[in-house]
Amino acid sequence: MTPVEDVEVDLLIVGAGPTGLFAAYYAGFRELSVALVDALPEPGGQVTAMYPEKMIFDVAGFPAVRGRDLVAALVEQTDQWKPRYLLGRQARTIEQTADGLAVGLADGQTVRTKAVLITAGMGEFRPRPLPAGGDWVGRGVVYFVPALDAHRDQDVVVVGGGDSAFDWALALHPIARSVTLVHRRAAFRAHQATVTKVRELGVPIITDAEVAELRGDPELSELEIKLKSGDRKVLPAQAVVAALGFTADLGPIESWGLELDHRAVLVDSTMRTARQRIYAAGDVATYPGKVKLIATGFGEAATAVNNLAVELDPQAHLFPGHSSNAG
Numbered sequence: 001m002t003p004v005e006d007v008e009v010d011l012l013i014v015g016a017g018p019t020g021l022f023a024a025y026y027a028g029f030r031e032l033s034v035a036l037v038d039a040l041p042e043p044g045g046q047v048t049a050m051y052p053e054k055m056i057f058d059v060a061g062f063p064a065v066r067g068r069d070l071v072a073a074l075v076e077q078t079d080q081w082k083p084r085y086l087l088g089r090q091a092r093t094i095e096q097t098a099d100g101l102a103v104g105l106a107d108g109q110t111v112r113t114k115a116v117l118i119t120a121g122m123g124e125f126r127p128r129p130l131p132a133g134g135d136w137v138g139r140g141v142v143y144f145v146p147a148l149d150a151h152r153d154q155d156v157v158v159v160g161g162g163d164s165a166f167d168w169a170l171a172l173h174p175i176a177r178s179v180t181l182v183h184r185r186a187a188f189r190a191h192q193a194t195v196t197k198v199r200e201l202g203v204p205i206i207t208d209a210e211v212a213e214l215r216g217d218p219e220l221s222e223l224e225i226k227l228k229s230g231d232r233k234v235l236p237a238q239a240v241v242a243a244l245g246f247t248a249d250l251g252p253i254e255s256w257g258l259e260l261d262h263r264a265v266l267v268d269s270t271m272r273t274a275r276q277r278i279y280a281a282g283d284v285a286t287y288p289g290k291v292k293l294i295a296t297g298f299g300e301a302a303t304a305v306n307n308l309a310v311e312l313d314p315q316a317h318l319f320p321g322h323s324s325n326a327g
Ligand SMILES: Cc1cc2nc3c(=O)[nH]c(=O)nc-3n(C[C@H](O)[C@H](O)[C@H](O)COP(=O)(O)OP(=O)(O)OC[C@H]3O[C@@H](n4cnc5c(N)ncnc54)[C@H](O)[C@@H]3O)c2cc1C
Pocket: 014, 015, 016, 017, 018, 019, 020, 037, 038, 039, 040, 044, 045, 046, 047, 050, 051, 055, 056, 057, 058, 089, 090, 091, 092, 119, 120, 121, 122, 123, 124, 125, 250, 251, 252, 253, 281, 282, 283, 284, 292, 293, 294, 295, 297
């Protein structure tokens, strides 16, 4: 096996959601070298995983912005400092070293860093698996839809009855050749307004039905569903979007020796945790009065990075200067 090369940076950010991405911008502005690690294969955290096609109305400066466009803008803003992305990798362990910290990743890589900023949101997401989906991931079954265009002219079956399932049905309808929604119950958890929109578009909705078998060689070409009545039905499908929800937990971060409160990391007004050189911001960080929003995460990212910059270099100013003077 090829040995995994270690990475050395000033700051390791754990979690490339909106907060982590903006923190990476700020760290670059403070001339710190940065790596961002995320268990997901794409940056954007909850926005990318759960609602990339939804409009967001409460991000300062954007009267309305689509989730995926906000993430793309954050990545563009951050990339001017060329951070290192370590995607598809979970941060597992953290150890104090003589001159900083060493963070162990799931693939065996070690990141040596002077400081760590935890922006891990609700923790690592895992999609609830489609029971019949087994080894079909990569051959037709997807749990994330990073690019709608990948499903152009396909017959797509969306499985689930929550907001994500209906949102995907709406978003894919103009692109796919056909969209069918399959749900194992008769009632839906999704907002009634979205259900009505999907119905009005004429998207077939098959309820009281489960995916029994996927077929194709090697790529998916059809699936068989089993109805509560016992009947079976075959649908053409080159793609199945399994929108059965996610589970999330802080996992390894819970054993990093931090003070926790209701599965969030306690921080002080500088966003510092109970451990030296370890800060937290965004949904994962908590303090009295905390409000979990993208807007709050942005402010906390700036506070955390400026304070940790001073912890790393006591001669540095806490106030970073105005970015408008730097252009
Ligand atoms: C359906 C929905 C709609 C929403 N609408 C709005 C809205 O309109 N306005 C608003 O302000 N907020 C909204 N939110 C909330 C908003 O998405 C969150 O506040 C925001 O995503 C928090 O950003 P974050 O970067 O702190 O964390 P997250 O977005 O949760 O990102 C954390 C990242 O950390 C990664 N991670 C966790 N643990 C590890 C580990 N050990 N190793 C590596 N990576 C790890 C995860 O994979 C994830 O990518 C909504 C949320 C949902 C679910």
